[in-house]
Amino acid sequence: MPNVQKSTAVEGLCIRVHEQISFSRTTRTMNLFLLLLLLLLLLPLLFISFSIFFKFIWIPLKIQRHFRQQGVGGPSYRPIFGNTAEIRRRMIAEAESSRSVSFNHDGVVQRVMPHYHNWSKTYGDTFLYWFGSTARLALSDPDMIKEILVSKSGSFGKIRFNPVSKALFGEGLVALEGEKWIVHRKITGHAFNMERVKEWVPEIVDSTRNMMSKWDSGRNDTELELDVHKEFHELSADIISRTAFGSNFTQGKRIFELQEQQVALVLKALRSVYIPGFKYLPTKNNRKMWKLDEETTELIREMIEKSNNERENRKTLLACLMSPYKKDDVLNLEEIVDECKTFYFAGKETTANLLTWTFLLLGLHQEWQDKAREEVVRVCGHVAFPNAQNLSDLKIINMILNETLRLYPPAVMMMRQASEKVKLQGGLDIPVGTQLFLAMTAVHHDARIWGEDANEFNPMRFTEPRDHLASFFPFGLGPRICVGQNLAMIEAKIVTAMIVREYSFVVSPTYVHAPMQSLTLQPQYGAQIIFSRRN
Ligand code: HEM
Numbered sequence: 436m437p438n439v440q441k442s443t444a445v446e447g448l449c450i451r452v453h454e455q456i457s458f459s460r461t462t463r464t465m466n467l468f469l470l471l472l473l474l475l476l477l478l479p480l481l482f483i484s485f486s487i488f489f490k491f492i493w494i495p496l497k498i499q500r501h502f503r504q505q506g507v508g509g510p511s512y513r514p515i516f517g518n519t520a521e522i523r524r525r526m527i528a529e530a531e532s533s534r535s536v537s538f539n540h541d542g543v544v545q546r547v548m549p550h551y552h553n554w555s556k557t558y559g560d561t562f563l564y565w566f567g568s569t570a571r572l573a574l575s576d577p578d579m580i581k582e583i584l585v586s587k588s589g590s591f592g593k594i595r596f597n598p599v600s601k602a603l604f605g606e607g608l609v610a611l612e613g614e615k616w617i618v619h620r621k622i623t624g625h626a627f628n629m630e631r632v633k634e635w636v637p638e639i640v641d642s643t644r645n646m647m648s649k650w651d652s653g654r655n656d657t658e659l660e661l662d663v664h665k666e667f668h669e670l671s672a673d674i675i676s677r678t679a680f681g682s683n684f685t686q687g688k689r690i691f692e693l694q695e696q697q698v699a700l701v702l703k704a705l706r707s708v709y710i711p712g713f714k715y716l717p718t719k720n721n722r723k724m725w726k727l728d729e730e731t732t733e734l735i736r737e738m739i740e741k742s743n744n745e746r747e748n749r750k751t752l753l754a755c756l757m758s759p760y761k762k763d764d765v766l767n768l769e770e771i772v773d774e775c776k777t778f779y780f781a782g783k784e785t786t787a788n789l790l791t792w793t794f795l796l797l798g799l800h801q802e803w804q805d806k807a808r809e810e811v812v813r814v815c816g817h818v819a820f821p822n823a824q825n826l827s828d829l830k831i832i833n834m835i836l837n838e839t840l841r842l843y844p845p846a847v848m849m850m851r852q853a854s855e856k857v858k859l860q861g862g863l864d865i866p867v868g869t870q871l872f873l874a875m876t877a878v879h880h881d882a883r884i885w886g887e888d889a890n891e892f893n894p895m896r897f898t899e900p901r902d903h904l905a906s907f908f909p910f911g912l913g914p915r916i917c918v919g920q921n922l923a924m925i926e927a928k929i930v931t932a933m934i935v936r937e938y939s940f941v942v943s944p945t946y947v948h949a950p951m952q953s954l955t956l957q958p959q960y961g962a963q964i965i966f967s968r969r970n
Pocket residue numbers: 608609610620675777778779781782783785786789844845846849850908909910911912914915916917918919920922923
């Protein structure tokens with residue numbers, strides 16, 4: 436029996452040992468499984484961390500080193516947000532300061548591009564700064580600018596728009612690239628050629644006459660104080676409305692109201708780093724933007740249909756977009772809507788600001804106002820309005836407009852992005868993806884280019900052709916030069932000529948000189964001018 440008991444005890448022990456062995460095997464398998472699971476979970480995390488490190492630390496520092504080795508300095512890179520906070524801080528500080536600046540043109544660069552103004556003093560004309568984790572090379576050298584915009588333009592594309600700003604320009608010419616841009620450019624270029632624009636002269640004269648009649652009827656006194664910034668925005672809106680749709684400003688008014696609201700939202704979005712996918716989130720701003728966009732598109736669509744039914748609108752910009760000169764180059768409805776959005780904004784905003792600064796400058800410089808008036812009387816007489824034939828004889832007005840575009844360029848600056856690795860003639864090596872900030876306003880105010888009086892208003896400097904193509908480029912340069920340049924200059928010439936002959940004017944004591952960049956260059960507190968009828 437004791438033997439039997441012994442063997443049972445041994446068996447029990449064996450079973451327990453077996454159990455323990457299989458238990459520890461299961462535990463090991465479990466541990467292995469857990470380890471694998473952990474690894475599987477950690478791998479994406481590791482991958483994400485590595486990507487973040489690569490994108491936000493490794494690459495920017497490598498690019499920074501690349502430029503520093505070439506002698507290009509700049510404010511140091513700060514992970515993720517770059518130097519955005521400082522840019523914003525400087526812009527806000529400028530907007531909030533200098534309420535008492537006297538009306539001269541010395542401080543324009545500092546006011547409209549404070550980050551460029553400050554950093555260029557420390558690091559020189561060409562320097563690198565950071566918009567988020569994107570490298571931005573700021574420059575104001577005319578040779579480099581000419582290379583970027585003209586001779587090597589194929590290596591530099593437009594920067595990708597913050598998707599929010601697409602609501603403003605649509606998928607129109609300003610934002611397009613490649614084949615699509617070529618087709619749109621051909622069609623719009625044809626629509627804006629000089630002969631076609633000259634056909635719009637009577638519309639422009641009519642709009643200006645209406646505005647002056649409104650001024651006269653609102654005048655109780657011999658003098659009338661007006662905020663011309665507001666007046667010229669309405670006038671420009673009326674003109675682009677007539678030339679684009681053959682309708683008048685009243686019909687297009689709602690579109691402009693919507694666009695004003697969109698500008699405010701776009702500006703807000705442009706000043707911050709764009710987070711991919713953010714545009715799909717139903718944030719308060721996005722929802723507002725969607726609603727405004729929907730209404731704008733619908734209104735333009737209605738105007739297109741209306742214009743289709745009106746035979747007398749054959750000369751309009753819209754008619755040109757709808758009946759292209761070559762059979763293959765046809766824009767569909769969506770594309771026409773997008774181009775219309777672009778023209779509405781680009782056509783109104785920029786030209787209105789050119790006119791605003793022109794009148795402020797002529798109000799300040801009475802001698803040039805007199806010269807302009809004498810020229811109009813000489814060319815058009817005391818009663819007749821400018822016409823397509825005598826516009827080119829308004830040479831002094833042309834010089835005044837150019838000098839205004841030099842000192843107060845509506846576009847302020849231009850942006851490009853290297854689509855491939857490029858070496859500029861001076862030897863500067865630019866990696867793919869680098870953005871370029873072409874400091875137009877700084878070039879236009881550079882004493883090395885324009886002489887000691889660079890910050891003075893002196894239209895005489897435009898009597899002679901300029902030495903360097905890229906020393907003055909208010910409309911851009913190269914293949915992407917402003918398509919609406921003819922319309923803008925003809926409009927500005929006619930409006931200036933018509934008003935200057937009928938009124939004498941001075942800048943009001945209530946005017947506060949505070950140029951500000953708000954997509955375009957504008958007077959922050961309006962442009963108050965006192966007009967007196969001459970007869
Ligand atoms: C004083 C008035 C104007 C100024 C200073 C001005 C300035 C400019 C500048 C600097 C560019 C080049 C942007 C770049 O290459 O990145 C440009 C392009 C453009 N402008 Fe103007 N502009 C004016 C008036 C107009 C008008 C009246 C229209 C149309 C009604 C217009 C429509 C356009 C379009 C569609 C483009 C894009 C062209 C392209 O990319 O092919 N602009 N403008």
